[in-house]
Amino acid sequence: MIFLKNDYGLGAHPRILKALEDANSSYFPGYGLDPVCEEAASLLRGRVECEEADVHFLTGGTQTNLTALSAFLRPHHAVLAARTAHIYTHETGSIEACGHKVIPLPSEDGKLTPLQIEEAVLSHTDEHMVKPRLVYLSNTTELGSVYSRDELEAVRAVCEKYSLYLYLDGARLGCALIADGQNLTLADLSHLTDAFSIGGTKNGALFGEALVITNDRLKEDFRFHMKQKGAMLAKGWLLGLQFRELFKDDLYFELARHANEMARLLSGALMGGGYEFLLPPASNQLFVRLPNMLIEHLRPSVAFEPWDAPGDRASVIRLVTSWGTTEEDIMEFMKLL
Amino acid sequence: MIFLKNDYGLGAHPRILKALEDANSSYFPGYGLDPVCEEAASLLRGRVECEEADVHFLTGGTQTNLTALSAFLRPHHAVLAARTAHIYTHETGSIEACGHKVIPLPSEDGKLTPLQIEEAVLSHTDEHMVKPRLVYLSNTTELGSVYSRDELEAVRAVCEKYSLYLYLDGARLGCALIADGQNLTLADLSHLTDAFSIGGTKNGALFGEALVITNDRLKEDFRFHMKQKGAMLAKGWLLGLQFRELFKDDLYFELARHANEMARLLSGALMGGGYEFLLPPASNQLFVRLPNMLIEHLRPSVAFEPWDAPGDRASVIRLVTSWGTTEEDIMEFMKLL
Amino acid sequence: MIFLKNDYGLGAHPRILKALEDANSSYFPGYGLDPVCEEAASLLRGRVECEEADVHFLTGGTQTNLTALSAFLRPHHAVLAARTAHIYTHETGSIEACGHKVIPLPSEDGKLTPLQIEEAVLSHTDEHMVKPRLVYLSNTTELGSVYSRDELEAVRAVCEKYSLYLYLDGARLGCALIADGQNLTLADLSHLTDAFSIGGTKNGALFGEALVITNDRLKEDFRFHMKQKGAMLAKGWLLGLQFRELFKDDLYFELARHANEMARLLSGALMGGGYEFLLPPASNQLFVRLPNMLIEHLRPSVAFEPWDAPGDRASVIRLVTSWGTTEEDIMEFMKLL
Amino acid sequence: MIFLKNDYGLGAHPRILKALEDANSSYFPGYGLDPVCEEAASLLRGRVECEEADVHFLTGGTQTNLTALSAFLRPHHAVLAARTAHIYTHETGSIEACGHKVIPLPSEDGKLTPLQIEEAVLSHTDEHMVKPRLVYLSNTTELGSVYSRDELEAVRAVCEKYSLYLYLDGARLGCALIADGQNLTLADLSHLTDAFSIGGTKNGALFGEALVITNDRLKEDFRFHMKQKGAMLAKGWLLGLQFRELFKDDLYFELARHANEMARLLSGALMGGGYEFLLPPASNQLFVRLPNMLIEHLRPSVAFEPWDAPGDRASVIRLVTSWGTTEEDIMEFMKLL
Known part of the structure; x- marks a missing residue:
């Protein structure tokens, strides 16, 4: 066949399994407060060229999205997303379950344009409507398309104009950054977004997503939210270990x-x-x-x-x-x- | 001018104010458990021709919608509504704030058709998506259009086919039932919907909506939900009084x-x-x-x-x-x- | 009898009913954006001696508490309250329904002491626990007791020490401020709390609570939260009217x-x-x-x-x-x- | 040291790591709908002697508790738990974050008695209070104590008397069932509780909890809730694999x-x-x-x-x-x- x-049909890359075997008989501190996670976070801070970034490791994509967005938003805040966005179509209403409306914007190719973001913001005029506060992108999108650096900069500009956070779901970020003719880098993302995820599950890991938060306003108390949402793995080193392996060289x-x-x-x-x-x-x-x-x-x-x-x-x-x-x-x- | x-720019019909003056110096039991509310509920049960209906009085339309829908649904359930529906556009995401996705269906005239309800249900195929469980209609709609009895029966049929609750927001129900060429009655509604509201605010009252629940499965413990959502007025008799006045003859x-x-x-x-x-x-x-x-x-x-x-x-x-x-x-x- | x-067994004071009759046949802008509400808010800003205060009018006590607390807190924040507190015992878990734990502290007389607030804060040490962020007092308490100015200042001090908001539920505030031997004033409250309510329902109004927000950080977008929680009355002038009548002289x-x-x-x-x-x-x-x-x-x-x-x-x-x-x-x- | x-300081038992290596290079269907999970579920259904039980695999304890309880309860329902219960003290208010009050009952040894459950139910008398609907036990408790079969039967009896669901958190269930002088079995649990978890994280697995639901009323659509809460692992076979290994003989x-x-x-x-x-x-x-x-x-x-x-x-x-x-x-x- x-x-x-x-x-995500296959297990982990052999190097990851090997790392797991090597570490399996050591004792680690719990809940991600261990040296392996710290090392992995440090590697990622280097890669994204942002030493002040907060890096957290979670087990899956839906979990990462809902934990981040519910931590970042107040109750009346809404999310702008493409109608094809994973959070709109295939996460069982997890963002709404946290209380936030996701406003679907039409999209043929899975991407959002600055213009439609602007129109959506301007059509929300008073307190009888939700307040758009965060733009959700995925890269690659659910349709396999990829944002160029120019496109992302344009989205960023409109976000700044209207005080919108920019969040990028990187479940398939590796394939996006490496795509033909692209010049977008991890370092660009740390400047262009307020937070973004780096997917492990679909790129060599058994499971795991790294969440990189670069906007200081969004960092506070994030581990409380992880724990509250059931997103803090007891043996958190399992996650750090996989990301360390993926990023200690260019494996990812x-x-x-x-x-x-x-x-x-x-x-x-x-x-x-x-x-x-x-x-x-x-x-x-x-x-x-x-x-x-x-x-x-x-x-x-x-x-x-x-x-x-x-x-x-x-x-x-x-x-x-x-x-x-x-x-x-x-x-x-x-x-x- | x-x-x-x-x-809703004007106060109450003079008869209502008169009733208020007459009652103002009497002591009443609190929270809607008073003889006036009971009398009003009894009148309404007669009017809707359903002696088993539960009738509750709440202060406003958004409050009625959110209290009802959050009481009726489990966390993964979604609501189908016209894109123009009040709960989708002008209630500040109150249904999402209670955890439920509202799925907007296109509509030129503010109404939903059985076909689009069916298509929406069929496009939600598994547990990665929310589960449509309730259809929200408004009558009159936000665009002033009106459902005929035939149209409502057709919607009801598709709801039964797919185990969907049918909820009708009657903020402007009076104008709908009395509209030219319509033959829909309050009694029809008690058979065709699982619950519906009868708006007072826009039809002669100072404030107040009556919620009529006819489906037994939706009745249990409803007053708990009212209290939890801040929707149980201490002097609940104020609401019963207004509805008694509106329905003791044909004033409404x-x-x-x-x-x-x-x-x-x-x-x-x-x-x-x-x-x-x-x-x-x-x-x-x-x-x-x-x-x-x-x-x-x-x-x-x-x-x-x-x-x-x-x-x-x-x-x-x-x-x-x-x-x-x-x-x-x-x-x-x-x-x- | x-x-x-x-x-709350009786209707409104005759002067309030009279004011209602006088206003009943005029058209007003909706949702509390009318001259009557503005006048009432202005009167209250004068009374609390805080011209920058935001004043909102809501219909009931539970509604006021849940709208305020859910607007003020992030998801991991918890509320400290006496075990006898109305929000803990008699509001059907409305604060928890908005996602926040209410931590009950023992109390014989319905009041909280600075010491027990401090102990509660210090016992919450890491992200496996909720983070206490707001102290809820009621004055008078549910047991009829009253805070002195000294007591309130001491509570305020511990709140500042630990970055806690101080919220005071004034459902029976009139009786508290007027109590024998008390020297606490409305103006004191605007300095000692971050937000407090002034109850109308139990003190002469048909219904209605005024919410006074003095902390700038808590003011933003509050009307969005009111609308979302179903707490924005269409004919909001009904509320302003009652508070104007209560506070235009010393009626309250x-x-x-x-x-x-x-x-x-x-x-x-x-x-x-x-x-x-x-x-x-x-x-x-x-x-x-x-x-x-x-x-x-x-x-x-x-x-x-x-x-x-x-x-x-x-x-x-x-x-x-x-x-x-x-x-x-x-x-x-x-x-x- | x-x-x-x-x-939970150590990785997995070597047999589990071995099983992982053996499976790592095969393709599996996603999200727990694979033959390994089915085999593990089937093994567990045999062990708990309940062929109709639904068995789900989740990644952690907090996640399992919050997904189960939020799926089982309506918004006004509350949970009865010992003051020492993990959900009350160390899960960052995750149950409240899903909208439900956890009512803490005093306990010296971490266990609940039927009498205190009964008293708690009887003290909740009307719709101004939450409605206790589920009893949460942990076994072993957070204090290392263990329920005997007699104790559990007595708790079950009071639950039936008052229509309470009984949920048992088995994060350390192995150590409880195997404890000196105990005669409680997995099969007992499937009759005495409505749902219970079997902890893997603390008993040989890398991570993972099995949730066993025996009450038919609680089974419907559970996978929707898992997905919505971010509790459905893409490579769900990782969880099934570990439980299959733990229960295919007596390893657990x-x-x-x-x-x-x-x-x-x-x-x-x-x-x-x-x-x-x-x-x-x-x-x-x-x-x-x-x-x-x-x-x-x-x-x-x-x-x-x-x-x-x-x-x-x-x-x-x-x-x-x-x-x-x-x-x-x-x-x-x-x-x-």
Whole structure:
């Protein structure tokens, strides 16, 4: 079976498992207050080039988003997000469950533009409406698209104009930063956002997301919120350990690069076959329209996700590569094509 | 000044004030557990033709909506509502503040159709998404349109098909039931909805909404929720008194009929002038497009609300009549036209 | 029937009803943004001697407490309150429903001491515990006791030492400030607390509480919170009107003085009869232990509340006077004794 | 360093790490819908002798408690718990953050009695108070004490009498069931409680708690709540894998037995030394009063927790054993004594 269903189907990169074995028989202080977490945080502060950043480690993406946003906002504050945003569509209303409205803005490619952020702010005029206070972006987006540095700077500018926090969900940040033709860096993010996450789950770790908070106003008492939301792992060193391994050299980006390369091979083959993409391939998620007969032909040998409702003759499917995808996987897929 | 800005600008109908004076020097049990509230509830149970209905009195519309919906739903449940719904646009995220996502459905006329409810339900397929559990309608809608009995029965049918509660916000229920060509009754509502409110604030009372709960599953412990949300008035008899006065004869509907008649006069005059309406006039709220010069001409003498952003030459304004609008008001307005 | 059951059994003082009649046929802007509310707020700013204070009018006590506290606190913040505090015992967990723990501190007389506040703060040492951030006092307390200026200054000092907000629930503030031997003033409160309420419901109004916010950090966007919690009355002028009437001269304090005097007559008679009080009488609530036989003798002619579980021979009952209690009521009660 | 500070300082039992290595290179379905989780759930259903039980796997204890309790309760429902209960003292108000009051009941030994549960229920008489709806027990308790089957049956009886759910936090359930002289079994728990957790974090796993729901009314849509609270791990098979390993034979109980035996050796030595315990040693947590000089003597070589404020001459410390504690650790500790 060629697994192209998602990027969290596989365990951890062998180096991470090895690190875990090495550490397993030592005693550590609990709840993330251990030397391994401190070392990992320090590495990340260096990488994002912000020595004052607060770095926290949480177990998953939904948890990271809800803990951060509920800590950052007052009860009447709302979040602006693309209609396709993960927090709007696939986190079971977790932000609303914390009391905050998420205002969906239309988006064809999963990205937000400064103009629509501005319009949304200006349409909220008084106390009978919620007050937009935070912009949520994901990078890569849920549709595989990627923000350029210019785009992000423009979003930042409108956020500053209207006193909006900018939060970036980096569940797939590796694949975004390493994407073809991109020049956005971790260091840029620490200047352009108020807080952002760096996803481990989909990029080589067993589980875990790092949350980087650079805005001083958002740092205070964050560990209280983690504990209150059930987001503080007793053996927190498990998280620090994985991020230390991913960032002590370039492993994190190597894995992302590999995922993107496998996607490029795949999209090349599909383009060669004349198939049409929902959006131009940019990272490790591909959304391609295939004839239904071809989809049926692939089904026994390839794990993938259908996307939207099936069409009469052709349907869109999602193909996702990861650090674990092999060239053999792609070759075999090409043969099936 | 001709007041056509809204239907809550004036105090109470004189009969209500008279009832208040008569009762003011008596002692009553607190928190709505008094004979006046019981009498009013009993009158309403008769009017809605449901002796088993629970009737509660609350002070305002937002309060009624949030207390009811948060009492009826579990944390993962979501509400389906028109994008124009009051709870979605003008209650400062009060439903989300209670933890529930409100899913906005497109609507040109403020109403929901069975088809779009069905589509919304079917697009929520698993536990990564919220679970639609309640449909919120308003009647009249925020755009002044009105549900027919047929339309409401069709909505009810889809609610039953998908185990959705049907809740109707009746802040302007009088004007809806009395609207031209309508045959919907209070008794219909007690069968077609699981709970609905009967608005007093905009129909002759100083303040107050009656909430009628007919679905047994939603009745339990409702007074706990009222108290917890700050929605239980110490001198609850003030609310019962007003509803007793409104419903001991036909005062409630007389006042609504008057408001609608004044709107009919007004819309007749505007149509006569060739002005275009955003929606066909149906109740006491009119949305009409007028030349900007005319709007400026009216401004010193008429209180009204602008609607949406102003246009280059013409703009939409909202004109609202109420039980307190006089024929003289309309005549004077006509002269200005 | 001699009504000594509570202080919200009666309607409004005649002057308030008169003011209501006078205003009833005028149109007012909605939601408290009207000249009457502004005038009332201005009067109150003068009375509390703080021109920068924000003054809001809400309909009830629970509503005022929950709207204020949820607006003031972040999710991990907790409230320190006496175990007898209204928010802890009789508001159906409304503060917890907004997400905040209320930490009950033992109290015999309904008051908190600086020492126990300090101990509570010091026992909350890290992020596994909530963070105490606000002290809730009521004055008069739920047991009828009253804070002296010295006591309040001492509480204030410990609040400043530990960065705690001080909030005072003044549902019965009139009776507290007017109590025998007290020298606390409204102006003191605006300096000693961060926010406090002035209760109308129990002191001459039909309903209504004024919330005075003096700490700048707590003022921002408060009207958003009011709307979100269903605490913004459409005809907000009804509230302003009542407070304007109560404070345009000394009506508010006259009514409180009368209630306290009636209580003094009553407690004098009871002391004369040798009956024992749970706490020394200080305001308009009396908690007295009476022989069960006497209680049965009173029951047909006097409305009162039992307090705690009945004893074998004697039981404690609560007797409450109000602005509406007459000397005749007291005389008749004495005869029954 | 002899580590007696807590029971979550060490990684996983080697067999668990081995299982992880074996599974690491396979692809699994996400979010706990994989064959490993199903196998683990099935094993547990057998062990608790309830084939209809729902079994879910979550990452930590606070997360499990808050997800379960918020899913089980309506907004006005409160939780009864010992004042020493983890949810009351050390989970940063997570239950209140979900909207529910936790009512603390006095307890010397960490346990609740049926009588105090009954008294608490009876003291909540109307809608001005929260409604107790769920009893929270922990076993072992936070003080190391253990419920007997008789005690638990008595609590169950009072819960049934007053329609209270019974929830048992089994963060240290292994040590409780295996404790000397106990005859309580997993199967008993599935009959005596409505839901209970089985802790992995403190008993051999890297992390993870299994939640067993036996009451049908509490099962519906539980996975929605998990997702909404950020408690659904993307690679959920990591949790199933650990519980499968712990329960495919008796590993879970062997590890608990070892922890208890180490505690027995330790308490024997301390008793031999004439030292006094706060409570009779019953499981793997010991609370012993030692002379301050002895404490200082131990400090450089032993990791432990101080308990409460230090005394003048002697102070209480907490000593905790785990599956990883060795006889050599205990021997060395004895020497230090």
